[in-house]
Amino acid sequence: MKKSLYILIALLLSAVMYGCSSSGAVENDADNNKENKPTITLAETNWTSTLVPTEIVKNILENMGYKVEGQQAELGAVYTGLSTGDVDIFMDSWAPQQNQYMNEYSDTIERISASYEDARAGMVVPKYMEDINDVGDLKGKEDMVNNEILAISESDPAMEDLQDIIDAYNLDVEMINSSEGAMLAAAKAKIEKKEPVLLYGWEPHSMFQLLDLKILTNNKVPEIYGDTSVHVVVNKGLKEKAPKAYKFLSNWSISIDDMEDMITKIDNGQNPEDVAQTWVENHQDKIDKMKGD
Structure with a gap:
């Protein structure tokens, strides 16, 4: 009888100790709870x-x-x-x-x-502008895009790089900053009329499928937007x-x-x-x- 009582007490103590240790583990590992x-x-x-x-x-x-x-x-x-x-x-x-x-x-x-x-980013034009494939192709032809490039918010660091490209090629274009949506809406309006347009773009983005655009190569300063x-x-x-x-x-x-x-x-x-x-x-x-x- 005593032996059975000792076994019962030992089992109860083990159960209590296991419960305490398990509870402590949960409390100490909130990421598992x-x-x-x-x-x-x-x-x-x-x-x-x-x-x-x-x-x-x-x-x-x-x-x-x-x-x-x-x-x-x-x-x-x-x-x-x-x-x-x-x-x-x-x-x-x-x-x-x-x-x-x-x-x-x-x-x-x-x-x-x-x-x-x-990923890629840079100056972008519609594919129907067949003679413009590198940023350098814009030199002397800036008036075809009204001497402007449509861009996103000027607070975005990528706009500093965009200005560096403009300066490197000494392009006579002004950056027109707005939201992504406003930039694309303005570009779409020109593209629907088959007018020349220059804008900032990046991949991945649906603009290349929806507006049939291409990113211009940048042979003069390839380190900008490269890799x-x-x-x-x-x-x-x-x-x-x-x-x-x-x-x-x-x-x-x-x-x-x-x-x-x-x-x-x-x-x-x-x-x-x-x-x-x-x-x-x-x-x-x-x-x-x-x-x-």
Whole structure:
């Protein structure tokens, strides 16, 4: 009888000790407990190249059990938010165009993966401008485009590079800065009339499919906009705050073909969340590898 009582007491003590140790493990690893997982903030600009990967990653992180919030801002404010920790992730950091921000906030932010490394940017014209294929071909013919180049917000660092190209070729053109949408609307109006037009463009973007454009070569200063890549940037605190999210994003990648296909669908009126959901459903094996499952 005593032996049975001793065995029962030992079993009860083991159960209590196991329960305590298990409870402590959960409390010390909030990233494994769906109820205690932190809220993650994704920065959003108004660029279509930001919208697509942001929607996809939001979908995946929510499936991992995180609550995800979006914060829209101009590029400078995005990096300021990343540096202070008010923003955790930005999915559309272009290099070298945005290197100035990476250098300024290097103590608190980091690039942890490349979404794609074969992005392109530069001066763009419609394909029907058959005699204009390099930036140098514009010299002396600037009046054909009304001595102007349509561009995005002057606060974007890429506009400094664009001005450097204008100066390098000594082109007689003025930069007309506006939003991405306004720039494309103005270009579309000219293209519908088959008029010459010069604008700033980048890939991936639906403009090349929808407006039948081409990026001009830049043989004089090829280092400008050359070897462009796009990265995921995070606040350095994310690694401790949400280690599983950090690991997933460290392995993140997506093809330019997929990007342009989805951007075009969204520009044609499809819901961004639905487009992202379809990509997630069709790439689950890839996503599992990025998560390390």
